[in-house]
Amino acid sequence: MKDQNQLALLASQLKGELFYTSETKDQTMLLAYSTDASVYQEKPLAVAIPVDIDDIKKLIDFAQQHRITIIPRTAGTSLAGQVVGHGIIMDISRYFNGIIELNVEEQWVRVQPGVIRDDLNNYLKPFGLMFGPETSTASRAMIGGMIGNNSSGLHSIVWGDTRHNLISAQVLLDDCSEATFEKLDEASYFNKLLLPGREGDIYRNINKLLIDPGHLSAIEAGYPKRSITRRNTGYALDILSDRSEPFNMCNLLAGSEGTLAIVTEAKLKLMPLPPQELGLLCVHFADMVECMHGNVIALEHRPEASELVDKYIMDFTVGHPTYQYNRFFIDGDPQALLIVEFRGHTAAETEAKAMALKADLVSRGLGYAYPYITGIEKTNLVWDVRKAGLGLIRNLPGDSQPVNLIEDCAVSPEDLPAYVA
C-alpha cells in the first residue's frame, strides 16, 4: 500500500494526526518511530496519533482494506521489536491517558492505555493502594504496553504480573467492533459462543482449540511448567486451557503484544501499599551455580523479591561516574550477588526474616558474605545496580553491545542450577 492519495484521504478523515509524506516533519516522525528499545529498525508506512476511539476505528478499517498492519504503541520501551514494523504505528500515548474511575473499597481502577505506571501509583498512594506490576522503566511504561508485554518486575513473585492484575479490558477488534474481555461464568461463556460476528467467532475458535485433546496435550507439553508464575512465552493458551479458573479472554490479551486487539480501557486490580520497613540481604557467592541453589532456599523464606546481579553487571559499575557509589555493599569480588528483599511492619520483624534466611544459607554452606542493608537511601542504591544493569549493557558503544536473542525465557527456580551450569 504505497498510494499517498489513499493516505491523504485517511489523514483528512482523522481528528488526530497522520505522518506519511516526504516532508521533513513527517520523515522525522517516521524515523523516530522506526525503533523501540530493541536493536530492530524498520521505517513504518505512517505514524498515526489518534484522538479518540473513532479515529482508531478509522485506522483499523483502513488497515483492513489495504491489508497492512496496525501496531499500537504507548511508550515504546519494548526490548524485542514489539512496536517496530512496516505498517502504521498508532501512538495512543498522547490522548488516551485518563484515569477514569477508582473504587477504593473494591480495590480497582479503570484507566486508559496511555497512563504511565508510576503516575498511576502516585495518584493511588494517598488512598493507600497501588498497581503492583512494575518494570525498570515504570517511570515511562504505560498500561497499554504493560498489558501488551504482560510486564512485571522485581516484586513479581508477590505483586504479580500484569495479566494477574487485569480484571477486564475494553477492546477494538479487527472489524472495528467493540468488545469487553472479562471473567465469565459458565453460562456467560456459552452465551459468548452464540454471539454473532467477530467476538463470537473468537470465542468459537478458541473453544474449538481448547476442547481438542490433541491441542491440549501439545499445549501441556510445549509450555513452561505451570508452577512458574512469571512466564511470557507467547500467547497464554496454557492459562486459557486451565478450566479450574473462570474463563477470561484478558489472559490471552495480556502478553499478546498488540497482535489481537486494541485496548482502549482497562480495569486493574489494586493492592494495599506494602509494609514500609524493608531490608535487603545481599548474599555474595563465589560461583554462579551456587547462587542459583541459594535462590531456591531464598524463595522458601517468602521474600518480596529475589534477584540476581552477576559479575558481568557488577564490573560495569567499577569506576562508572554514577554507579561506582552504589558498590558500597559489595564485599570482595563475588561472581554473583543475590539481592533478597524482605518487608515487615517493624524493623525488627523485617530483620528477623532476613536473619533466618542468612542462618539457613550459612548452615548449608551457601554464600560467603551477607550484608544486610536497610534505609530507603541505601536500599535504593543497591536496587539501582540491579535496575541499571540492562541499561548499562545497552549503552556499550558499537559492536561491544550484546544483542538480545532470547527474551523472557522461563525456567523454574529449582531447574536453574542445572540450566545455568
Ligand SMILES: Cc1cc2nc3c(=O)[nH]c(=O)nc-3n(C[C@H](O)[C@H](O)[C@H](O)COP(=O)(O)OP(=O)(O)OC[C@H]3O[C@@H](n4cnc5c(N)ncnc54)[C@H](O)[C@@H]3O)c2cc1C
Ligand atoms: C532498560 C529496560 C528495562 C526493562 N525492564 C523491564 C522489566 O523489568 N519488566 C518488563 O516486563 N519489561 C521491562 N522492559 C520492557 C518494557 O519497558 C516494558 O515491558 C513496558 O511495560 C512496555 O511499556 P511501553 O509503554 O513502553 O509499551 P510499548 O513498547 O509501547 O508496547 C508494548 C507492547 O504493547 C502493545 N500495546 C501498546 N498499547 C497497546 C494497546 N492499547 N492495545 C494493545 N496492545 C498495545 C504494543 O503493540 C507492544 O506490543 C524494560 C525495557 C528497558 C529498555
